[in-house]
Amino acid sequence: MERSTLPRLTRAESVQRTRAALLSAAEDVFADKGFADAALDDIAERAGFSRGAVYANFANKTDLFLALLDNWLQREIDNGTRLTDSDNTPQQDIDALDGQGGNRFADRKRFLLLIEFRLYALRHPEVADRLRDYDRATMDWFGSTVERVAEASGIRLPAPTEQIALLVLALEHGIATLAHTDPERIPHDSFLDALTLLNRSLTAMAAAES
Amino acid sequence: MERSTLPRLTRAESVQRTRAALLSAAEDVFADKGFADAALDDIAERAGFSRGAVYANFANKTDLFLALLDNWLQREIDNGTRLTDSDNTPQQDIDALDGQGGNRFADRKRFLLLIEFRLYALRHPEVADRLRDYDRATMDWFGSTVERVAEASGIRLPAPTEQIALLVLALEHGIATLAHTDPERIPHDSFLDALTLLNRSLTAMAAAES
DNA sequence: GTCTATACGAAGATAGAC
DNA sequence: GTCTATCTTCGTATAGAC
Numbered sequence: 046m047e048r049s050t051l052p053r054l055t056r057a058e059s060v061q062r063t064r065a066a067l068l069s070a071a072e073d074v075f076a077d078k079g080f081a082d083a084a085l086d087d088i089a090e091r092a093g094f095s096r097g098a099v100y101a102n103f104a105n106k107t108d109l110f111l112a113l114l115d116n117w118l119q120r121e122i123d124n125g126t127r128l129t130d131s132d133n134t135p136q137q138d139i140d141a142l143d144g145q146g147g148n149r150f151a152d153r154k155r156f157l158l159l160i161e162f163r164l165y166a167l168r169h170p171e172v173a174d175r176l177r178d179y180d181r182a183t184m185d186w187f188g189s190t191v192e193r194v195a196e197a198s199g200i201r202l203p204a205p206t207e208q209i210a211l212l213v214l215a216l217e218h219g220i221a222t223l224a225h226t227d228p229e230r231i232p233h234d235s236f237l238d239a240l241t242l243l244n245r246s247l248t249a250m251a252a253a254e255s
Numbered sequence: 256m257e258r259s260t261l262p263r264l265t266r267a268e269s270v271q272r273t274r275a276a277l278l279s280a281a282e283d284v285f286a287d288k289g290f291a292d293a294a295l296d297d298i299a300e301r302a303g304f305s306r307g308a309v310y311a312n313f314a315n316k317t318d319l320f321l322a323l324l325d326n327w328l329q330r331e332i333d334n335g336t337r338l339t340d341s342d343n344t345p346q347q348d349i350d351a352l353d354g355q356g357g358n359r360f361a362d363r364k365r366f367l368l369l370i371e372f373r374l375y376a377l378r379h380p381e382v383a384d385r386l387r388d389y390d391r392a393t394m395d396w397f398g399s400t401v402e403r404v405a406e407a408s409g410i411r412l413p414a415p416t417e418q419i420a421l422l423v424l425a426l427e428h429g430i431a432t433l434a435h436t437d438p439e440r441i442p443h444d445s446f447l448d449a450l451t452l453l454n455r456s457l458t459a460m461a462a463a464e465s
Numbered sequence: 466g467t468c469t470a471t472a473c474g475a476a477g478a479t480a481g482a483c
Numbered sequence: 484g485t486c487t488a489t490c491t492t493c494g495t496a497t498a499g500a501c
Binding site for chain 1: 289290291292305363366367370371373374376377378383386387390391413418421422424425426427428429430432433435436437440441447448452453454455456457459460462463
């Protein structure tokens with residue numbers, strides 16, 4: 046006996062689709078309301094489902110939050126490493142360092158989620174572990190880029206690569222934080238300015254040492 | 256007719272005392288649990304009172320949170336400006352910049368509260384305003400210190416004071432964030448190291464320009 | 466002003482139908 | 484796997500005694 050209709054989606058695909066929709070909705074709602082104030086009802090509704098669908102796909106609210114964290118971090122890391130493989134000019138490298146022309150965390154939603162995750166991590170070590178890996182990956186990415194820039198400029202870095210990478214990442218994070226609090230005084234491209242200043246001064250220091 | 260007992264505390268003092276105790280307890284509990292998960296019951300109990308005392312002194316949970324914010328920020332600013340008045344040596348200035356030998360936000364509770372406030376500020380503009388004032392005061396403090404260091408060293412700053420102050424504050428914040436996430440790899444005194452590197456490289460840059 | 470008791474709403478979680 | 488209905492917990496806020 047033949048099946049009367051050929052479903053466009055297999056069962057597995059349908060499940061994945063629901064899960065993906067829920068994760069996407071969760072991303073919006075968690076960013077908007079924060080973990081504690083985000084209602085599973087809102088999330089489900091935004092995804093076009095009912096609360097039951099949430100519990101069919103995730104054990105509970107925390108499980109959904111952690112699944113989103115994994116999903117989000119993986120995308121962020123992929124995004125970063127994808128850019129590393131190219132062989133850029135130094136200026137392109139500097140531009141790429143801060144992600145498509147502005148601080149990566151100039152985007153409000155992106156920044157809100159990151160802070161939400163970081164705050165959660167401060168109280169939950171297992172989440173801190175994942176963010177730690179993310180930060181290390183980012184610093185590796187920054188570090189290799191810094192080295193490429195230095196090599197292209199023919200200078201010898203006046204400090205360990207790791208220290209400079211840490212400095213750059215801390216700057217990106219700190220400036221995003223301050224810019225979101227005081228956008229009138231602190232534009233997000235202060236990060237680019239800071240990188241430029243840093244590049245110039247480190248170059249001057251390297252020259253002075255040789 | 257004479258009063259039989261002389262109360263150690265006047266009524267007004269007693270009120271202030273209760274209020275202070277509640278604020279202190281709130282500081283602990285908000286830092287520990289976060290705004291949403293902090294129960295007024297816990298706060299009152301920790302202060303040695305019942306929930307009624309909270310509502311006698313504050314309109315509601317948010318009001319208590321905002322009162323704590325004001326209280327906390329004022330203490331932080333007082334703390335900072337108090338250090339500015341001294342006439343330090345350059346090295347003392349550098350040390351003072353990051354607060355008593357380590358990053359000011361190496362302290363877990365202090366950092367948790369700050370992040371809690373910042374996250375709240377991202378969703379509530381009136382709180383962002385207060386943090387903005389705090390950040391500006393801090394940058395002014397950093398800026399005047401940077402100028403004093405430069406003057407003592409006899410160098411001309413190779414960038415606007417404001418930019419350098421922003422850079423220092425962003426570094427302090429960013430490094431505290433990363434250190435709390437990955438304490439094994441990133442010690443809190445990375446901030447001191449970063450300041451030292453920054454000082455050296457900016458000095459080299461200033462020398463190269465003159 | 467502070468306490469106890471209570472009302473009330475919100476939201477996470479579960480059970481059972483489809 | 485998804486939905487609706489229900490249970491339950493929790494915490495804010497209020498009312499009234501002291």
